[in-house]
Amino acid sequence: MVCLPTQHRTADIEAASSQQPPPYYSDSDSDDPSPAPGTTFRDLGLHGARSFAGIATRAFFLGAAVAASAIVGPYLFVVASSSLWRLPFFFGALALFHFLEFWTTAAYNTPNAETDSFLLTANWPAYAIAHAAATLECLITHVVVPDRTHAPLLLAIGTFLVVVGQVVRSAAMMRAGQSFNHQVQKSRTESHKLVTNGIYSVLRHPSYFGFFWWAIGTQLVLGNWVCLVGYGLALWRFFSVRIRREEALLVKFFGDEYVEYRKRVGTKLPFCG
Numbered sequence: 019m020v021c022l023p024t025q026h027r028t029a030d031i032e033a034a035s036s037q038q039p040p041p042y043y044s045d046s047d048s049d050d051p052s053p054a055p056g057t058t059f060r061d062l063g064l065h066g067a068r069s070f071a072g073i074a075t076r077a078f079f080l081g082a083a084v085a086a087s088a089i090v091g092p093y094l095f096v097v098a099s100s101s102l103w104r105l106p107f108f109f110g111a112l113a114l115f116h117f118l119e120f121w122t123t124a125a126y127n128t129p130n131a132e133t134d135s136f137l138l139t140a141n142w143p144a145y146a147i148a149h150a151a152a153t154l155e156c157l158i159t160h161v162v163v164p165d166r167t168h169a170p171l172l173l174a175i176g177t178f179l180v181v182v183g184q185v186v187r188s189a190a191m192m193r194a195g196q197s198f199n200h201q202v203q204k205s206r207t208e209s210h211k212l213v214t215n216g217i218y219s220v221l222r223h224p225s226y227f228g229f230f231w232w233a234i235g236t237q238l239v240l241g242n243w244v245c246l247v248g249y250g251l252a253l254w255r256f257f258s259v260r261i262r263r264e265e266a267l268l269v270k271f272f273g274d275e276y277v278e279y280r281k282r283v284g285t286k287l288p289f290c291g
Contacts, residue, residue, distance in 0.1 A: 067132040076136050077120070083113035101160050101168070104240045105153060111180055111236055112149065118184065119200075122191040127198055137200065148249070155242045169241065176238030183232025189217045190224035198225075212272045214279050222283045222291070223264075226257050230287055258290050 087110025094103035116136050124131040134140075159166065191198050193216040217224045230253050237246040268276045285291050 067134065069133055072133040073120070076133065076138065077117060080113045080117040080136075084110050084117070086110075087113070101164070101166055101241070102156075104156055108152065108156070108236055108240055111184075111232075115184060115232070118188050119191075122188050123198075123200075126192045126195045129196065130199065135200065140200070148245075148252070151248070152237060152240055152242055152245045155245050156240045159241060166241070172238050172241070176235045176240075179231045179235025180239065181235075183228045183230070183235060185228070186217065186221070187225050187228025187232065190221075190228060193217050194225075210271060212268070212275060212279065214283070219283065222280065222285045223257075223261060223287070226261065227286050229253075230257060254288055254290070257287055261285065261287075261290055 087106040091103045091106035091110065094100045094106065116138055119137045120131065120135045123135040194213050197211050197213055221227050233249050233253060234246065237249050265276075265280065280291070
């Protein structure tokens with residue numbers, strides 16, 4: 019099955035205020051120092067994990083995918099009356115998801131932002147195989163049942179889940195800030211804080227909640243019954259295991275404070291507390 023992007027609220031990072039500016043920046047009291055004379059784009063990160071070119075390229079193509087989906091989808095739905103409008107919707111939702119993964123990291127967890135924050139190659143190739151399977155099922159269904167109805171209620175529920183899931187996941191990343199990381203951190207530092215307010219006051223693992231229901235919503239919109247079941251089972255297994263592992267670390271880090279928080283706030287994920 020498929021492994022999916024994850025988050026942990028005890029990121030092993032230092033506060034941005036404790037970081038020293040790179041040596042190629044000129045000394046200044048300004049919060050936004052300018053590059054020193056003679057600095058090249060290579061010095062600023064043309065290559066590697068914080069590549070400016072890599073970030074710009076990924077953001078450009080993701081934005082183009084969202085724009086294309088916003089044009090092609092309505093055309094297929096309104097003008098062509100084709101059920102294939104579901105695929106542009108799916109691709110647009112995927113592109114927006116990956117763009118927001120980087121944007122929220124860059125805006126609210128700047129020291130940890132890098133090209134991998136887009137999560138485009140996370141859990142490769144299982145993640146790509148899952149989305150390829152969803153695309154293939156939608157295409158096969160279109161060929162077998164070219165005139166299938168749009169099922170307005172299921173489409174409405176699916177769209178609602180996609181929107182709510184994305185909003186909740188992004189809100190979780192924003193609220194956690196520098197306490198958020200896409201990888202589970204096994205050691206606690208002084209910067210680690212237990213976030214229990216905002217979206218975390220109603221959902222114990224809002225990032226997991228958001229991705230789970232976002233993914234379920236995409237399959238409802240696509241009309242994929244096989245992948246709907248497959249996604250649901252894969253996500254439940256993945257998150258149930260991940261939550262047990264993560265919460266063991268959180269109890270170790272925060273003791274009774276986390277135990278009490280866990281008693282008050284649920285995950286709102288099926289059979290995951």
